Structure formats: structure tokens, C-alpha cells
Amino acid sequence: MKILVGVKRVVDFNVRIQVKADGSGVTTDGVKMSMNPFDEIAVEEALRIKEAGNAEEVIVVTIGPKAAQEQLRTALAMGADRAIHVETDDEIQPLTAARILQALAEKEAPKLVLLGKQAIDDDNNQTAQMLGALSHWPQATFASEVEIEGDKATVIREVDAGLETLSVDLPAVISADLRLNEPRYVKLPDIMKAKRKPLETVTVEELGVEHVAAVKVLKTAAPAKREAGIIVESVDELVAALKEKGLI
Amino acid sequence: MSKVLVIAEHDGTNLNGSTARAVSCASDLGLDAIDVVVLASDGSSVAEQAAKLTGVTKVLLVQNPANEHAVAAFLAPQIESLAADYSHVLAPSTTFGKDLMPRVAAHLGRPQISDIMRVESAMVFDRPVYAGNAIVTVEAPEGLVVGTVRTASYKAVSNDGAASVETRSVDVNLPSHTRFVELQSGGGDRPDLQAASKVVSGGRGVGSEENFKVIYSLADKLGAGVGASRAAVDAGFIPNDHQVGQTGKIIAPDLYMAFGISGAIQHLAGIKDAGTIVAVNKDADAPIFEVADFGLVADLFEVAEELEKAL
Numbered sequence: 001m002k003i004l005v006g007v008k009r010v011v012d013f014n015v016r017i018q019v020k021a022d023g024s025g026v027t028t029d030g031v032k033m034s035m036n037p038f039d040e041i042a043v044e045e046a047l048r049i050k051e052a053g054n055a056e057e058v059i060v061v062t063i064g065p066k067a068a069q070e071q072l073r074t075a076l077a078m079g080a081d082r083a084i085h086v087e088t089d090d091e092i093q094p095l096t097a098a099r100i101l102q103a104l105a106e107k108e109a110p111k112l113v114l115l116g117k118q119a120i121d122d123d124n125n126q127t128a129q130m131l132g133a134l135s136h137w138p139q140a141t142f143a144s145e146v147e148i149e150g151d152k153a154t155v156i157r158e159v160d161a162g163l164e165t166l167s168v169d170l171p172a173v174i175s176a177d178l179r180l181n182e183p184r185y186v187k188l189p190d191i192m193k194a195k196r197k198p199l200e201t202v203t204v205e206e207l208g209v210e211h212v213a214a215v216k217v218l219k220t221a222a223p224a225k226r227e228a229g230i231i232v233e234s235v236d237e238l239v240a241a242l243k244e245k246g247l248i
Numbered sequence: 249m250s251k252v253l254v255i256a257e258h259d260g261t262n263l264n265g266s267t268a269r270a271v272s273c274a275s276d277l278g279l280d281a282i283d284v285v286v287l288a289s290d291g292s293s294v295a296e297q298a299a300k301l302t303g304v305t306k307v308l309l310v311q312n313p314a315n316e317h318a319v320a321a322f323l324a325p326q327i328e329s330l331a332a333d334y335s336h337v338l339a340p341s342t343t344f345g346k347d348l349m350p351r352v353a354a355h356l357g358r359p360q361i362s363d364i365m366r367v368e369s370a371m372v373f374d375r376p377v378y379a380g381n382a383i384v385t386v387e388a389p390e391g392l393v394v395g396t397v398r399t400a401s402y403k404a405v406s407n408d409g410a411a412s413v414e415t416r417s418v419d420v421n422l423p424s425h426t427r428f429v430e431l432q433s434g435g436g437d438r439p440d441l442q443a444a445s446k447v448v449s450g451g452r453g454v455g456s457e458e459n460f461k462v463i464y465s466l467a468d469k470l471g472a473g474v475g476a477s478r479a480a481v482d483a484g485f486i487p488n489d490h491q492v493g494q495t496g497k498i499i500a501p502d503l504y505m506a507f508g509i510s511g512a513i514q515h516l517a518g519i520k521d522a523g524t525i526v527a528v529n530k531d532a533d534a535p536i537f538e539v540a541d542f543g544l545v546a547d548l549f550e551v552a553e554e555l556e557k558a559l
């Protein structure tokens with residue numbers, strides 16, 4: 001079977017976000033960009049499924065500007081077999097992203113689509129579920145363990161109440177949570193090898209996907225700042241302070 | 249007439265507290281009616297609890313054996329068939345709502361507004377991005393609005409309502425491609441993290457599962473819920489349902505006490521709305537002190553022990 005994995009280029013998780021003074025967004029010029037950490041986990045999981053003999057091919061796809069090919073190359077260096085770049089300079093929202101992935105899934109006929117549970121830029125946590133709905137496929141979100149057996153997947157999901165296990169028929173869409181695995185480090189020879197792996201470019205139009213009514217961002221603001229408080233010198237002082245506030 | 253439908257979160261017996269917070273957000277929309285739908289296999293007691301929520305006009309009870317567990321692939325088509333009567337459909341942004349609502353939205357061909365933290369008008373909302381390090385004001389396109397509510401931004405509505413409960417039968421074909429297997433619950437008798445007014449949290453600094461007893465013991469003395477950083481969960485000190493942060497639970501207790509947590513932005517994203525933050529860390533330069541109301545630079549084990557005695 002084939003596995004399709006979505007990866008997104010985002011501001012690196014270590015970057016301290018700066019909101020632009022004019023409210024038009026956050027500063028991305030000269031800021032370190034990386035693969036969304038959840039997507040890296042999705043790529044790793046796909047590779048492990050393949051290495052366990054449960055898949056033949058891992059295809060990575062990104063939707064974004066030319067520069068997003070960097071993230072595809074990273075995924076290829078990790079071990080993905082080939083890459084698809086859906087090139088666009090437009091801001092793509094989850095419903096459109098899901099439609100694009102649906103179009104690719106119809107073309108490539110994967111048995112499994114693996115996505116990160118959320119992108120750490122817009123924090124939407126929507127695309128996998130939307131793809132599930134559009135394709136009428138089962139979904140297993142926030143996965144911390146995936147087991148493939150024939151035409152089924154058993155997935156342990158991280159939910160507020162604990163760990164939930166679902167069994168789903170394939171094809172299915174699974175979204176990766178942080179504890180699913182620890183992604184491998186890419187080695188230099190792999191980066192060289194990745195340069196020779198196939199990377200195909202398509203446009204949103206070529207896939208026949210139209211833009212849908214989108215949510216409009218009116219402005220971007222910095223969050224209310226918490227003022228740093230005081231350093232107390234002893235437990236007694238702490239207890240007195242909390243008592244005064246009526247907290248204990 | 250415009251109405252909002254709020255999807256109730258529950259475990260079959262109890263209405264989850266997140267529902268009352270989502271109703272609070274729904275009240276801010278200023279619409280003509282707020283309905284709550286309880287999708288359950290046997291949900292009359294949950295429906296009664298929902299009917300008491302202040303501001304609710306009507307509770308719809310949709311009973312189906314397939315609704316015994318909250319499986320998004322089963323719930324979404326049922327909600328989709330109810331949505332035609334509404335201008336807004338909301339659910340709490342808990343793992344329940346996060347899993348379910350995008351599936352509902354996509355079925356209906358609508359985008360979703362995730363994690364609504366403030367209602368500016370019926371079509372304009374504030375929501376956090378970049379782990380809460382920026383807040384965007386967004387406008388939903390004309391038509392049905394589908395959204396999830398960042399529960400930490402809202403206080404639960406009170407319980408002095410008396411809405412009517414109406415049983416609805418929803419006739420849709422449900423898929424057979426998904427099977428619920430089991431739920432392993434960390435459980436215990438401690439207060440629910442998302443509802444607790446006090447939370448004591450431990451990080452990597454706690455060092456082991458064994459050492460976490462110190463955190464539990466202090467929490468019990470305070471009647472507090474127990475939280476943790478991702479590092480503590482990853483290391484196996486404590487189960488995943490205790491994780492606080494961008495990808496864990498977003499909480500708003502009156503008192504949050506962090507022991508041996510450095511204060512990474514992803515962790516802070518979960519406690520921005522806490523009333524008072526106390527940080528105990530032996531590293532005076534730990535970023536947690538930048539947001540703490542009261543910081544104590546000391547060994548967490550000594551402080552926890554001393555504190556427990558002093559209470």
C-alpha cells in the first residue's frame with residue numbers, strides 16, 4: 001500500500017514570535033522555518049510502517065510557496081520515496097488544504113493518509129478531520145500508537161480522559177500526536193541522496209480544486225502580557241502571600 | 249430568527265463542564281435562542297443537566313446506540329442533519345470538540361473557527377495562534393458558522409435554567425468503518441484538571457514516577473488537580489491526560505503551582521488564563537519566573553514538603 005503524508009512549512013517552534021506593529025501579521029522575514037513538528041512525526045510513522053513491511057511507498061506532499069520544497073527535501077532525506085509540491089503563494093486554509101489532499105488521494109489511491117494533528121502556526125487542528133469527512137473515510141486523530149493489520153488500523157488516541165483505542169478500516173486518515181514516535185535524525189549522505197529523489201510540482205488549479213469561502217483575518221495583535229510578579233525568599237513568605245489572596 | 253446549536257460533551261452519565269463554558273460563549277453571540285444537543289445512547293440524565301444551564305432555550309436529545317461513545321464519524325452526520333436550523337454550531341475545544349467539529353464543518357462545506365476566545369460580533373471572533381503568542385481577529389464568511397470554544401476563556405454559566413427537553417430522531421446512515429475498542433482512563437478521584445480551581449503541576453525536575461508522589465500529596469492537601477509538562481509525560485512520570493500546554497490541556501485555575509517546570513512557550517500556552525501562578529524552580533533564570541506571580545528559587549522537594557506541613 002501507499003501512504004500519503006502531509007507536511008507544512010512553519011516558523012520553527014523555538015522562534016519567539018513577534019507581532020508586527022501595524023497588526024498585519026507576525027514577522028516571518030529572516031525567521032527560521034522548519035517542518036511542522038507534528039508532520040515530522042507523521043513522516044516518521046509512515047517510514048516505520050513501511051520498514052515493518054506494511055507499506056511499499058511513502059509519498060510526502062506540501063502545499064505552499066517554492067521555499068516549502070526545503071521541507072519536502074527534509075522528508076525525502078528522512079526516507080520518503082517521492083514528493084509532491086502543490087505550489088501556491090496564497091494562504092491556504094484547512095478546508096482548501098483538505099480538498100487538495102482529497103484530490104491527491106483520489107489520484108494516488110493511498111491506503112493511509114498521515115497528517116500532523118495541528119500546525120503550530122495557525123494551531124487550527126482541522127485538516128485531517130476535514131479530509132476524513134470529504135473522503136468519507138474513517139479518522140483517528142491525536143494518535144499515540146498505530147498498528148496496521150491487513151485492511152485495518154488500530155489506533156490509540158490521546159484524549160482528555162486518557163487513551164482511547166479505535167479500530168478503523170483502511171483507507172483512513174490518521175493525525176499524529178507528539179508521543180507517537182521520535183523522528184530520526186537526518187544524516188548527511190541521506191540529504192545528498194534526497195536530492196535525486198523525484199519531486200513533482202502541480203498547481204491547485206491543475207488538481208481541479210477551487211478556493212472555498214475563507215475566514216478573513218482582520219488583524220493580528222500581541223496577547224495581553226502577564227506581568228512578572230515577585231520572588232519570595234521562603235515558604236513562609238509564599239504561604240502568607242497566598243493566604244492574603246485567599247487562595248489557601 | 250438566528251439560533252446557535254451547542255454540542256454537549258458528556259460521558260453518558262455526566263455533562264462535561266466544558267459544555268457550560270461553550271454555552272457562555274454562545275450567549276455572547278446575542279442570538280434569538282441557544283439550543284444544546286445531547287447525542288447519547290441513553291442520555292436523559294445528561295439532557296436534564298443540560299436543561300439547567302442558564303441561557304439554554306431547548307435541549308435536543310438524540311438517542312442512538314451508536315452514540316454510546318463519542319466517535320466523530322458517527323456523530324458528525326447526525327449534527328450535519330440538525331445544522332440546517334441554525335446560524336451557528338459550537339462545541340468546546342476539548343479533544344472531543346477538536347476531533348468532531350472539523351468533520352461537521354467539512355461535511356457542510358464550511359470553514360471552522362477554532363478556539364474562539366472572544367466574540368466581537370456574531371461573525372467576528374478572536375482566537376489564539378502560534379501557541380497563544382499572537383491573537384487574530386477573524387471574520388467568518390457569510391452563512392453557517394462552525395466553531396470550537398476555548399473553554400479557558402469562558403466561565404461556566406450557572407445552573408438556574410429550566411429548558412425543555414425534546415427527543416429528536418435523526419435518520420441518517422452511519423458508517424461501519426470505525427469501531428470503538430476501549431477507553432483507558434487515568435481517572436482517579438482528584439479534581440478534573442479542566443475544572444479544578446487549583447492545580448499543582450510537576451515537570452521534568454520532579455525526576456521520576458516515584459517522586460511524583462510529592463506532587464500528588466501536596467495536591468491532595470490543597471484539594472487540587474494534578475498537571476504536568478510534556479517532558480514529565482514523555483518520561484513516563486505521569487499519564488498523558490495530565491499534560492498542560494499548547495498540545496495538552498488549556499486551563500484557567502485560580503491557583504497554578506509549577507514545580508520543576510522551566511516554562512517553555514508551549515507549556516505557558518496552557519496557563520495564560522490562570523489567576524495566580526506560583527513557580528518553584530532551582531534555576532533563577534528559568535523563563536517560568538517571567539510569568540509567575542510568586543517565584544521561589546529553591547529545591548522543589550524541600551518546598552513541597554515544607555508547604556504541605558504549613559497548610
Ligand SMILES: Cc1cc2nc3c(=O)[nH]c(=O)nc-3n(C[C@H](O)[C@H](O)[C@H](O)COP(=O)(O)OP(=O)(O)OC[C@H]3O[C@@H](n4cnc5c(N)ncnc54)[C@H](O)[C@@H]3O)c2cc1C
Pocket residue numbers: 013037038120178450451452453454476477478479480491492493494495496497507508509510511512513514515518528529530531534546547548549
Ligand atoms: C510542537 C510542540 C508542542 C509542545 N507542547 C507542549 C505542551 O503542550 N506542554 C508542555 O509542557 N510542553 C510542550 N512542549 C515541550 C516544551 O517545549 C518543553 O520541552 C517542555 O515543556 C519542558 O518541560 P519541563 O519544563 O518539565 O522540562 P525542562 O525544560 O527540562 O525543565 C525542567 C526544570 O526543572 C528544574 N528543576 C530540576 N530539578 C529541580 C529541583 N530539584 N527543584 C526545582 N527545580 C528543578 C530545572 O531547573 C528546569 O527549569 C511542546 C513542544 C513542541 C515542539
